[in-house]
Amino acid sequence: MKALERDEERAERRLVHRAFERLTGRDGTPLQYALMEDTPVGVLGLAAGPAGLRRLEYIRGEDDFLLRLLEEFPDRPLERSAALDAVRRELDRYFAGSRFTFETRVDLSDVTPFQQRVLRETAKVPAGKVTTYTDVATRAGRPHAARAAGNALHDNPIAIIVPCHRVLRGDGSLGGYAGGLPAKEWLLKHEGAILL
Amino acid sequence: MTAQRRAMASDTLALLLAKHGLELARHLRRLVRDDEVAADLLQDTFLRAHGALRGLRPGSNERAWLYRIATNSALNHLRDRAREAAALARHASAVEVAAPAWLDGDQPGGGAHETDPRHTAVWARVAELPERQRVALTLRVSGECDYEEIARRMGGTEAAARANVHQAVQRLRKEFR
Numbered sequence: 001m002k003a004l005e006r007d008e009e010r011a012e013r014r015l016v017h018r019a020f021e022r023l024t025g026r027d028g029t030p031l032q033y034a035l036m037e038d039t040p041v042g043v044l045g046l047a048a049g050p051a052g053l054r055r056l057e058y059i060r061g062e063d064d065f066l067l068r069l070l071e072e073f074p075d076r077p078l079e080r081s082a083a084l085d086a087v088r089r090e091l092d093r094y095f096a097g098s099r100f101t102f103e104t105r106v107d108l109s110d111v112t113p114f115q116q117r118v119l120r121e122t123a124k125v126p127a128g129k130v131t132t133y134t135d136v137a138t139r140a141g142r143p144h145a146a147r148a149a150g151n152a153l154h155d156n157p158i159a160i161i162v163p164c165h166r167v168l169r170g171d172g173s174l175g176g177y178a179g180g181l182p183a184k185e186w187l188l189k190h191e192g193a194i195l196l
Numbered sequence: 197m198t199a200q201r202r203a204m205a206s207d208t209l210a211l212l213l214a215k216h217g218l219e220l221a222r223h224l225r226r227l228v229r230d231d232e233v234a235a236d237l238l239q240d241t242f243l244r245a246h247g248a249l250r251g252l253r254p255g256s257n258e259r260a261w262l263y264r265i266a267t268n269s270a271l272n273h274l275r276d277r278a279r280e281a282a283a284l285a286r287h288a289s290a291v292e293v294a295a296p297a298w299l300d301g302d303q304p305g306g307g308a309h310e311t312d313p314r315h316t317a318v319w320a321r322v323a324e325l326p327e328r329q330r331v332a333l334t335l336r337v338s339g340e341c342d343y344e345e346i347a348r349r350m351g352g353t354e355a356a357a358r359a360n361v362h363q364a365v366q367r368l369r370k371e372f373r
Binding site: 004005008011012013014015016018019020022023024025026033062063066067070071077078079080 | 206207209210211213214215217218221222224225231234235238239242243316317319320
């Protein structure tokens with residue numbers, strides 16, 4: 001039964017990929033996407049390729065997210081996919097507070113090597129702890145590049161799972177956040193890192 | 197057309213395909229039972245939809261509108277085609293499964309965008325029904341048409357549409373209950 005279902009779905013996907021190729025010239029590996037509409041921090045958009053999760057973004061809505069993906073991945077068909085259900089379950093557990101760690105594989109190939117180092121160092125900061133822009137810059141090998149580290153964090157393609165919200169300014173103020181400061185504050189409170 | 201306008205046009209198409217492509221591919225495959233034909237109809241549907249995009253009133257239902265275009269294309273195709281050699285009697289018969297909800301109710305239709313994999317066997321059996329039953333049932337269940345609309349599209353009376361759906365459901369019920 002499962003096999004039949006898979007055959008049917010594969011055939012459906014094939015038709016859609018052909019339509020993408022013929023009508024839009026997009027003939028690359030399809031990028032899969034999903035939405036999470038009702039999280040405590042707003043609407044999230046997810047996108048993944050074969051090598052892992054490439055986007056976890058704060059979005060205004062489906063069209064807005066898709067148009068951005070179409071621009072950033074000019075040769076890829078996009079398809080809504082249940083393959084992202086595993087990540088969504090991890091995020092549900094995170095928001096419920098039952099588990100703050102993620103097993104999902106992330107693909108950071110869209111950012112520069114320095115930015116990747118910043119993001120990997122950031123990913124080592126556990127829930128409930130915070131660090132500073134200078135600290136992650138130092139750990140990424142460029143102690144004087146706090147501002148560049150801040151930019152890397154601002155452009156973090158995988159919010160929450162790569163926890164850029166755990167990085168604050170040296171004076172203890174929140175700094176910035178792509179999802180808005182209320183979201184950053186919510187996440188930090190939720191993780192027990194700040195008591196406001 | 198400038199490169200930028202072309203890019204925008206293809207983005208609009210890509211957007212529609214990303215959101216509704218899979219669902220419409222499923223709908224068309226169920227209606228015509230032939231991947232090559234379904235592939236053509238799918239492309240045709242999105243091209244037409246895109247060409248008529250300005251005809252879509254803001255706030256109207258994009259998805260329902262695409263379904264309508266796809267259904268019309270498929271029915272035209274079926275009407276033109278000589279009675280096709282029955283293919284694709286694959287799978288189904290040997291499979292015992294739970295039935296979709298619409299198989300239980302008296303009135304199939306409405307909200308039946310089932311994703312339960314077990315329904316695949318039922319749909320595989322639907323594919324083997326006589327053409328008028330198959331088309332009427334598919335319109336009712338996944339096209340969400342009422343009987344009046346089914347009658348209009350298939351050419352016939354509302355009573356005939358009702359009878360076709362009824363017979364299809366009776367037959368499936370016998371096999372899957």
